[in-house]
Amino acid sequence: GENVEQHPSTLSVQEGDSAVIKCTYSDSASNYFPWYKQELGKRPQLIIDIRSNVGEKKDQRIAVTLNKTAKHFSLHITETQPEDSAVYFCAASRSGNEKLTFGTGTRLTIIP
Amino acid sequence: DTEVTQTPKHLVMGMTNKKSLKCEQHMGHRAMYWYKQKAKKPPELMFVYSYEKLSINESVPSRFSPECPNSSLLNLHLHALQPEDSALYLCASSQVAITNTGELFFGEGSRLTVL
Numbered sequence: 001g002e003n004v005e006q007h008p009s010t011l012s013v014q015e016g017d018s019a020v021i022k023c024t025y026s027d028s029a030s031n032y033f034p035w036y037k038q039e040l041g042k043r044p045q046l047i048i049d050i051r052s053n054v055g056e057k058k059d060q061r062i063a064v065t066l067n068k069t070a071k072h073f074s075l076h077i078t079e080t081q082p083e084d085s086a087v088y089f090c091a092a093s094r095s096g097n098e099k100l101t102f103g104t105g106t107r108l109t110i111i112p
Numbered sequence: 113d114t115e116v117t118q119t120p121k122h123l124v125m126g127m128t129n130k131k132s133l134k135c136e137q138h139m140g141h142r143a144m145y146w147y148k149q150k151a152k153k154p155p156e157l158m159f160v161y162s163y164e165k166l167s168i169n170e171s172v173p174s175r176f177s178p179e180c181p182n183s184s185l186l187n188l189h190l191h192a193l194q195p196e197d198s199a200l201y202l203c204a205s206s207q208v209a210i211t212n213t214g215e216l217f218f219g220e221g222s223r224l225t226v227l
Contacts, residue, residue: 034215043202043218044155089154098143098206099168100216102154 002027004092006103013080014111021106023090024072030092033066033073034100039086047088048075077108085110118203118219126227127193133222135186135203143167144186145216146178147202155202155218161186162208193226200224 003026013019025033034049050057050064050073057064061080066073077084090103116137125131135144143162147155160168161180169178175197177189186203203219 036216043220044216045218046215049215098145098160098162099157102156105152105154107152 002030002092002094002099002101004090004101004103006090006106008106009104010107010109012109012111015080015082017080019075019077019080019084019108021075021088021090021108022072023074023092023103024070025092025101026071027092027094028071029094031095032093033064034091034093035064035075036089036091036102037086038089038105044089080110082110082112084108116203116205116217116219118201118222120222121220122223122225124225124227125190125193127195129193130189130191132190133188133201133203133224135188135219136184137205137217138184139205139217140183140207141205141217142183142208143206144180145204145206146176146186146188147204147218149200149202149221159188190224193224195226198224198226 006023031052035047036044037047038044048062048064050066061078063076087105087107089105091100093100119134145160146158149155157170158172159178164180175192179187200221200223202221204216206216
């Protein structure tokens with residue numbers, strides 16, 4: 001089955017700086033890669049996703065890049081703000097499969 | 113309505129009790145999921161229902177019994193649980209298979225404590 005590794009497990013960033021979280025996956029057939037944000041005591045919520053036919057996707061301050069050859073994808077957050085503090089999970093899935101395999105999570109703390 | 117509603121929010125039960133967790137969505141989604149989340153860990157898939165049929169059971173112990181009475185409702189029946197089953201139980205839904213349509217919509221979860 002799919003295995004998703006995520007680094008770092010914790011990340012502290014000065015407000016206004018950029019944050020990068022990296023994930024690698026094992027199943028070369030995986031073709032859908034979402035990122036979920038979970039604030040303390042709240043539900044996970046999708047913030048951005050990318051499919052394997054695209055190398056990069058951007059939504060305002062958030063971007064995701066995908067390298068299919070190396071089987072890794074990354075989340076980039078620019079101009080970080082205090083409300084970006086949360087746990088971020090990457091995930092991977094393959095076509096027709098309802099199973100989403102999550103990475104281990106990154107606790108991002110934005111220092112004011 | 114883009115919400116997945118879970119009840120109860122908190123549940124404390126003894127190891128001999130029988131209880132149920134409930135989940136409801138009115139987005140017309142045809143796939144519904146139960147995830148278990150321990151503190152500081154990612155959500156861990158337990159069950160998937162697709163078009164009201166159980167499509168994935170991740171080798172979950174039989175003390176957890178899922179039920180999908182209709183396309184909007186998902187239950188998780190609990191019986192003879194162990195203290196290590198204490199966790200946040202998250203329900204989620206998606207239009208159909210995740211890779212076809214994207215987003216999983218999660219509920220706020222039911223926090224279960226087994227004494």
